[in-house]
Amino acid sequence: MxxxxxxxxxxxxxxxxxxxxxxxxxxxxxxxxITDEQLLDVVQKQTFKYFWDYAEPNSGLARERFHPDGNYPENDAHIVTTGGSGFGLMAIVSGISRGYVTKEEGVKRLDKIADFLAKADRFHGAWSHWIDGNTGKVKPFGIKDNGGDLVETSFLISGMITVREYLKTGNEKEKAVAAKYDALWKGVEWQWFTNNKNVLYWHWSPTYDWQMNFPLEGYNECLITYIMAASSPTHAIDAKAYHEGWARSGGIVSSKTKYDIPLILKHNGAEEFGGPLFWTHYSYVGLDPNQLSDKYANYFDLNKNQVEIDYKYCIENPGKFKYYGPDYWGLTASYSRNADGSVGYDAHMPSNDKGVISPTGAISSIVYTPKESLAVIRNLYENHKNETWGEAGFYDAVSLQNNWTAKRYLAIDQGPEVVMIENYRSGLLWKLFMNAPEVKQGLLKLGFKSGKYGI
Missing domain, CATH: 1.10.287 (Helix Hairpins)
Known part of the structure; x- marks a missing residue:
């Protein structure tokens, strides 16, 4: 071409x-x-490189960040991210299925990752947010955040279950790798992280105990944490933690609308427009929102509505940012442009709009808004490729108005792109995860229904 x-x-x-x-x-x-299908394959294959060509070499896991220019803060090139690596596990399954790598190559990498995680620091079975890829030791995410991170662990576990389901009926080597991931996920002590209350807590530290004090209350990106905790065959939580903690005894439900679109649930700290778009991605890389509901929400409607509100906001464009429109939208957490033009980080959303578009926002929303998401992909690829396209797909953030691009990548943004494009094209990762017996049992336990999977 x-x-x-x-x-x-x-x-x-x-x-x-x-x-x-x-x-x-x-x-x-x-x-x-180039057709839409060809375009999606180009983007998916290039973005897959983040988790294959540019993975942390010792562990095989996803780096927290990849800077093509090699300009990292001290030792950052070897920091791996637990949650992003969960997305990366799914990306590897996708890459094998697409022929980007052979199954033998993929299984070898998955085996290496499993062995590294088995030796890495764990805290009542949970992994830390960041891990030193050289040593397996915790890399503190903050002063008190030096122990188990249950949310990041749940993203990782969703990837592990997907890998297990993909390999469990294969040859002897594949079955052996599947068994390693099965053992790893069964070691997480989800019940411990309730701290004897009817709610899950995000963090626990061996030196600071529960001082982070972050109960997981909805709605945000953490739904999958409760589903994993309820699905555990070894350390499951009681359903009360979900209904009384996460759902706040029904207080999670919202009657608000924006652009005549119902929000359905109360988005923590973002109740007017909804939160950053990654809230529609992280829990749903394996959890299929299609036909999924409980007594609080229909989850496809919930997510589609949030994406459509973001889309309509960018078209309305109250900040008068240049280029915003039907083919240039998508506000979510990513690298960002500071006032002085330097690179920072921010949770972009309609209530926190800095004129920075994150390509992952629209791309990873393709399962909800295929026409609108493809318009962004095509616009960036055809009209702004020089500014936005690099070694591992679209760069993390761009402000065309300011002629600015963060020519960097984050695992938690590239991962959902690969996975959600795959789910849009084939539904593969959804099928693998949702058909896991424990997942079905956990969903039933919490009161979920999904006609698509016979729940």
Whole structure:
């Protein structure tokens, strides 16, 4: 396709002189011959490289971040992320199924990861948010955040269960790797993290105990943590923790609307527009929201509504940011542009709009808004590729208004892109996760229904 574009442009130049506008038009026409399916495959394959070519070499896990220019803070190149690695496990399954790597190569990498995690620091079975990829020791995420991170662990576990389901009927080597992941997930002491109350807590530290004091109350990105905790065959929580803690005895339900679209649930700290779009991604990389409901929400409607509110907000564009529109939208947590033009980090959303679009916002929402998400992908790829495209897919954040791009990557943003594109194309990762016997049992325990999976 690149060679065709070059020939096309050469012809246009000699036929039409130096009419740059005509050249640009012809170039875009040439590029647009790629179909939606081909475009998605290009993006999925390139983004997969984050978890394959650019993984932390010793552990095989996903780096917290990848800076193509090699300009990292001290030792950051070897910090691995627990949650992002869960998305990475699913990405590897996707990569095997797509033929990006062979199954033998994929199983070898998955085996390496399992062995590393088995030796890494654990805290009542939970892993820390960050792990030193060289040593397996905890890398504190904050002063008191130096122990078990249950939310990040739940993202990791959802990937482990997906891997197990994918390999459990394979050859002897594949079955052996599946068994390793099965043992790892069964070691998490979910019940411990209730601290003897009817709610789960995000953190526990061997030196600071429960001082982080962050009960998991909805709604945000943490739904999957309760589902994993209820599904455990060894350390399951009681359903009361979900209904009284997460759902706040029914207080999670919202009657608010925006743009005549119901929010359905109360989004913590973002009750007018809903939260950053990753709330519609992280819990749902394995958990299929289609036909999924409990007494509080229909979860496909919940997520689709949040994405549509974000989309309509960007079209309304009250901040008057240039380029915002139907093919340039998507507010979520990512790298960000500080006031002085330097790179920072922020949880972008309609109530915290800095004029920065995160490609993962629209791309990972493709399962909810395929037409609108594809419009963003095509716009960035065809019209802004030089600014937004790099070694591992689209860069993490862009502000076209300011001619600014964070030419960096984060695992927690690249992972959902690969996984949700796969789920949009085939539903593979949803099918694997949702058909796990423990997951079905846990969903039933909490009162969920899914006609799609016979629950």
């Amino acid at each position: 690149i060679r065709i574009s070059v020939l096309f442009l050469a012809f246009a130049f000699f036929s039409c002189g130096s009419n740059s506008d005509k050249q640009k038009e012809n170039q875009q026409t040439s590029v647009k011959k």
